[in-house]
Amino acid sequence: MNAYTRKKQPLLIRRALLDCAAQVAMERGVGGLTMQAVADAVGVTKGGLFHHFPNKQVLVEGMFTDLLDRLDVEIDTSMAQDPLPHGSFTRAYVNSIFTGPSWGLQTLWSALFMSAMTEPALRQLWSEWMGARMLRHQETDSGLGLHIIRLAADGAWLAFITSGEAQASSELLDVQAHLLEQTRAP
Amino acid sequence: MNAYTRKKQPLLIRRALLDCAAQVAMERGVGGLTMQAVADAVGVTKGGLFHHFPNKQVLVEGMFTDLLDRLDVEIDTSMAQDPLPHGSFTRAYVNSIFTGPSWGLQTLWSALFMSAMTEPALRQLWSEWMGARMLRHQETDSGLGLHIIRLAADGAWLAFITSGEAQASSELLDVQAHLLEQTRAP
DNA sequence: ACAAAGATACCTACCGGTTGGTATGTTTAA
DNA sequence: TTAAACATACCAACCGGTAGGTATCTTTGT
Numbered sequence: 001m002n003a004y005t006r007k008k009q010p011l012l013i014r015r016a017l018l019d020c021a022a023q024v025a026m027e028r029g030v031g032g033l034t035m036q037a038v039a040d041a042v043g044v045t046k047g048g049l050f051h052h053f054p055n056k057q058v059l060v061e062g063m064f065t066d067l068l069d070r071l072d073v074e075i076d077t078s079m080a081q082d083p084l085p086h087g088s089f090t091r092a093y094v095n096s097i098f099t100g101p102s103w104g105l106q107t108l109w110s111a112l113f114m115s116a117m118t119e120p121a122l123r124q125l126w127s128e129w130m131g132a133r134m135l136r137h138q139e140t141d142s143g144l145g146l147h148i149i150r151l152a153a154d155g156a157w158l159a160f161i162t163s164g165e166a167q168a169s170s171e172l173l174d175v176q177a178h179l180l181e182q183t184r185a186p
Numbered sequence: 187m188n189a190y191t192r193k194k195q196p197l198l199i200r201r202a203l204l205d206c207a208a209q210v211a212m213e214r215g216v217g218g219l220t221m222q223a224v225a226d227a228v229g230v231t232k233g234g235l236f237h238h239f240p241n242k243q244v245l246v247e248g249m250f251t252d253l254l255d256r257l258d259v260e261i262d263t264s265m266a267q268d269p270l271p272h273g274s275f276t277r278a279y280v281n282s283i284f285t286g287p288s289w290g291l292q293t294l295w296s297a298l299f300m301s302a303m304t305e306p307a308l309r310q311l312w313s314e315w316m317g318a319r320m321l322r323h324q325e326t327d328s329g330l331g332l333h334i335i336r337l338a339a340d341g342a343w344l345a346f347i348t349s350g351e352a353q354a355s356s357e358l359l360d361v362q363a364h365l366l367e368q369t370r371a372p
Numbered sequence: 373a374c375a376a377a378g379a380t381a382c383c384t385a386c387c388g389g390t391t392g393g394t395a396t397g398t399t400t401a402a
Numbered sequence: 403t404t405a406a407a408c409a410t411a412c413c414a415a416c417c418g419g420t421a422g423g424t425a426t427c428t429t430t431g432t
Contacts, residue, residue: 010381029305031217035418047420048382056418117300119215123348144360148338151345151361155337158344162309162316174330175337196407221392233394234408242392 070102087183089137090146094153098176256288273369275323276332280339284362
């Protein structure tokens with residue numbers, strides 16, 4: 001009888017804590033992310049929350065690595081379906097940012113990520129993730145052209161966030177298509 | 187004898203308040219921006235600060251619009267020196283982001299701006315600024331290609347922030363040059 | 373098999389410190 | 403004199419974190 005199937009399910013609570021923390025951060029911004037609010041959203045007391053996460057930083061970093069893990073599997077599955085090696089990571093990256101289920105523009109995860117960029121510890125996590133990925137795909141995705149395409153995808157994502165999510169989606173699709181097409185060029 | 191020339195110079199105090207608020211926000215992040223710290227930095231009591239700015243939000247928005255004004259004049263002067271009309275705004279925008287005095291990557295204003303993006307009120311200010319600029323330069327800077335170039339510049343800026351300022355600057359110059367060159371293409 | 377022993381998973385109650393904000397006094401300039 | 407420009411003193415709310423207790427689960431010894 002593991003922690004998932006017994007009557008008290010601490011791992012499920014932990015998961016709910018992580019999810020609700022993300023939701024609270026999306027709704028009230030990272031400045032409004034308080035331990036009390038997270039605990040209330042799950043239906044646990046603050047003491048219970050501190051049992052799972054010894055301090056706030058661990059909580060936030062937990063949210064973030066969780067997000068990175070999802071992005072990892074999303075990109076890997078996307079790349080597996082791509083027949084052309086050259087630029088395959090860049091295409092998967094672009095698609096994840098624009099229309100991916102957990103990173104797509106419509107999801108509010110973006111807002112969380114944005115807020116998270118404020119904190120140095122999280123920035124380093126992101127930096128390490130990207131560095132590892134670039135090292136892994138240097139055979140197929142190095143070069144200035146592909147780099148700029150990835151930057152443009154980041155910029156589009158940033159623009160979406162700052163626009164208050166009321167952006168014309170048709171223009172976004174144009175951008176996405178144009179970027180994807182450009183990954184085929186030398 | 188107006189407010190600038192008399193011995194007590196409230197408008198100068200207000201200006202110092204704005205500047206010091208920006209500096210504090212850069213040093214300690216927007217989360218660490220406290221009214222007390224701003225007042226201390228200027229040498230005014232907190233009550234005095236609240237005399238000039240009725241609440242914190244007004245103070246932060248004041249900082250932000252101030253920043254936007256600087257960007258405005260920076261871009262205008264940059265455009266005035268550009269002989270080619272087509273893409274002139276995009277080039278000025280790219281240059282401001284990469285190497286501009288108040289918005290350049292090395293300045294810490296970027297970090298402040300980044301943090302500011304978390305708050306919806308400031309995001310709207312930015313959105314309105316960009317919207318007005320695009321309307322103003324639609325004759326010379328509309329089109330998908332230039333749009334993507336601007337997005338890439340935003341992305342480069344974002345990447346710089348997240349990389350912890352230890353980025354290889356030569357690569358950044360390559361990106362800048364490549365983007366500028368591409369504004370000349372149809 | 374089963375109870376003792378101990379670890380885990382919470383809750384209640386609280387603390388020190390900080391924050392934005394206010395109410396009221398005092399000085400300065402016109 | 404009078405209004406603006408400050409200073410002083412204070413407050414209510416909140417925040418991250420801790421202390422100590424209780425219920426529940428797991429392991430261990432026999």
